[in-house]
Amino acid sequence: MASYGVISAIRGAILMLALLVFLGNIMMWIIMPTDTYYDNWLLHILADTNSTYFGIQGPIMLDFTFPILFIAILGCVYLHLGKKVASTTRSCERSRELRILKRPMIVKGLGIVTLTELVLFTLFIALCVWYFSDYVRHWFRQALARSITRGEKVWQTKFDRVGIVTGVTGNLCLTFLFYPVTRGSSILPMLGLTFESSIKYHKWLGNMAMALFTLHGFIYIVYWIITHRLSEMLKWGDHYVSNIAGEICLLCGLSMWITTYPSIRRKKFELFLYTHYLYVLFIIFFILHIGIGFATIMLPSLYLFIIDRCLRFLQSKENVRLVSARVLPCETIELNFSKSRELETLSVLVKCEGNWTRKLYDLISSTTPIEHIRVSVEGPYGPATTDFLRHDMLVLISGGSGITPFFSIIRELIFISSTQKCKIPKVTLICVFKNSSNLSLLELNNSSFHKSADSCDLELRIEAYVTREKAHPKSKLESPTTISFKPNPSDAPISPALGPHSWLWLAAIISSSFIIFLILLGVFTQYAIYPIDQNTNTLYSYTKKGSMNMLFICFSIVMTASFAFLWNKKRNAMEAQQIQDTEETKASKTSTSFFEQDDVELESLPLQSITKSTNVHYGQRPDLERFLLDIKESSVGVLVSGPKKMKRDVAAICSSGMADNIYFESISFTW
Incomplete structure (x- = not known):
């Protein structure tokens, strides 16, 4: 100790x-x-x-x-x-002292935010306002002299200066834009954040950046028109700002921005996804537009993002070992992958919501036997640890397929209970489904815990609500179908991209790649840039300088990240050879289902030591306010995964102040 x-x-x-x-x-x-x-x-x-x-x-x-x-x-x-x-476990007293900082609030345009997030967002807005106003004041003092030099009116010069400052302030937003989407970041988990919960920060920053960049471009088009210099739009300044590069950058940004509109992103997600890859062109032409010197200000977040993206790309090129799948009646499939260093599996649930998931479902559920499916993955990603042990009770509220993230939380609590023998909170799972076929998701939950039933002290209670059916269906509910696959010898178990010591490897990649970048940049500057800048009347090309910097950064990162990945891949392969091959089994179907009873209250017989009771309610929705306010435990953690309205309703209850023992856990599972 x-x-x-x-x-x-x-x-x-x-x-x-x-x-x-x-x-x-x-x-x-x-x-x-x-x-x-x-x-x-x-x-x-x-x-x-x-x-x-x-x-x-x-x-x-x-x-x-x-x-x-x-x-x-x-x-x-x-x-x-x-x-x-x-x-x-953390001190509950400390949690109560910091409760007001984590209390959820519903802010129009921002959604559900905590007081801490609102304060930090307000401070960032204040920083942007300060940045804009002080730069305007600084450059307005030079407006008179500059207007005489340019042969234009003072107000026109000031208008030009406002355009510059608008773009500079947009760069401030761009500086922080990539931190929330760096999935393997060491900064986010150090602050207690996850990739999913930080996506909203990326949205806020992206909207602000694009609003400022769009205004920046609009101001300059107007400025060129009123000063009769519209031809400036076609100039590529090789020794100063390149207007064409800026215009291409803005067009790429607008394409990404338009497709983030909720109706487009949700209904045409692939369009949103592929359009977002324009960020590569956006960054390239942004650097060519303003020059690498000023772009260096936003380099840190981009640098860390490139490292993360490179590692994700390398990992996605590996074929992983898919050992089995389960097909559920609710058009959902569970994919089970082999994990390294142990015989257990990693499960992923996929629900049919689009063309790709429909094709996958049809492929696996077809009557034609399938021996092998070639699969590649990135990740998995998620919180490194959960901080739920400080509560006496957890209430997990889900809607539809939103129940799936809670399986991982419950499994972790079971693992902690069976291995560390420490006190764990009671768990109540409130799940809302449209149809009774979705109840098969609960069977996945129960079968997953069968091996741990005898050694686990978790007290789990499930309250299931079927909203579109008035009573238990008379027809027999289908049971999940299990399908086993025969992996290829070259398929590898899922393992961390950088091995068990991934954080140390990441630190080595960041430091070594940056050192290599500095060496390359130093040699290039000393022998290519400096002689031209010092000994002639012309400056070294901004375009070439920016291009070489981008090349050096990518080379340094790819070289170091590839070495680290391949080194750990070799070690993972050696460990994978020691794993016993227990995955070759015949395809079988599960023949039991605990939803074939006539009464509403059901017992999961294999799991009586884990599950206290399972109640299924038909034709109604849960009264969440009454349920939460009736809980007597001194510390209750509440998590929500489901539709936006459900999240807001629960957040409103937890922030109402009607109960002092309810703590809203602001963890996001979707984006």
């Missing part, structure tokens, strides 16, 4: 150091638009970092790139040490 205390202290120190570095980075953002930065700080920074190896790009990377990458490395060490700390 003493070692755990030391590790906890080290993790606390790492977290504090990361916070201090981040606050210093934010201070640079606040200071940058001011006269103090331009007249004092920048001069000293340039003097102290004067080098022929990095040029003006060096101090910008020192101020804005290095601190964030350093935080990401600290996050890797923090999370690696976290694996060695035993799971402990």
Whole structure:
């Protein structure tokens, strides 16, 4: 236990150091638009970092790139040490003190947010306003002299300056845009966030960035029209801002922005998905538009995202071992994959909601026997740990297929109970279905826990609601059908892309790739850029400089990430050879179903030690407010996975203040 205390202290120190570095980075953002930065700080920074190896790009990377990458490395060490700390329950008293910070609120345009999120979002808006207003003030002072030089009216020059500042403020939003979508990020879990729960931040930042960039482009088109310089739209500034590159960048951004509209994203998801790949062109032409020097400000989040995307790409090229599948009557299939270093499986539930999922369902459920399906995966992704042990009771509320994320939570609680013998909360699962065929999802839940029934102390109660049927159907409900596959010898079990020590490997990739990038950039600047900039009247091409920087970044990341991935792949293959092949079984069908009873209250007979009771209610919806307010336990964690209206209703109940023992867990399972 003493070692755990030391590790906890080290993790606390790492977290504090990361916070201090981040606050210093934010201070640079606040200071940058001011006269103090331009007249004092920048001069000293340039003097102290004067080098022929990095040029003006060096101090910008020192101020804005290095601190964030350093935080990401600290996050890797923090999370690696976290694996060695035993799971402990948090103090309920501390939770009550911080309750107001986590209380959910429904804000129009933002959805369900906590007070902490609302405060941070407000502070970010304030930073954008400060950034915009102080830059406008700074450049308006130069408007008169600039208007004389250009031969235009002062108000026209000011209009031009407003256009520049609008784009610069959009770059501030773009700087943070990629953090929420970096799935293997070390920064998000260090803050207690998951990829799914952070997607809303990406949406907020994306909407703000595109609104500002669109306004930026509109202002400049108007400016060129009123100054009779519309031909500027066709200029590619090789030594300054490239207008054509900016226009291409804006068109790519608008294409992505339009397809994020909810009706398009939900009904034509593939259009949304493939259009979003235009972010590659968006970033390329953005860098060519403003130059690599200024683009370095937004480099950290993009750098970490490229590392993550490279690792995901490498992982998706591997064929994984699909051992079996179960076909459910509710047009849902469960795919079971072999996991490395153990004989258990990893399950994925897929519901028919579109063309691709329909084809997969028809393929697996067809009467023609299938021995093998070639499958590749990315991930899995999700929270590294759950913090639910601090509660006395958990209430899991789901709608339709939204029940599936709760299976993982319940399984983890069962694992903790059977291995660590610590106190775990009671669990009540409230699931709402349209038809009784969806009740087969619960059979997946029960059969998954059969092996742990004797060694688990979890008290699980299930309240199922079938809204579109008035009574239990007279016809016999179909049972799930199990299909076994014969994997190819080359198929590998699912394993982490970077092995069991993935956080340390990620830290090595971040640090080593950035060092290689700096070496390549230094050599290139010293022998290609510096001689031209110093000895001639022309500057080195901004287009070539930006292109070479992008090439160096991609080369450094691909080289280091590929080495780390292939090294761990080799080790995973050696471990996979030691796994006993127990997956070759004949296709069989499950013949029992616990939904063939006439009464509403059902017992899961194989799991009486786990499941307290299962009640099925027909023709009604749950009275969530009455149910939650009647709970007497001192600390109740409430999680919701389902339609937006259900989430908002539960959030409203938890934030109403009618009960002091209810804690809304703001974890998102969908985006």
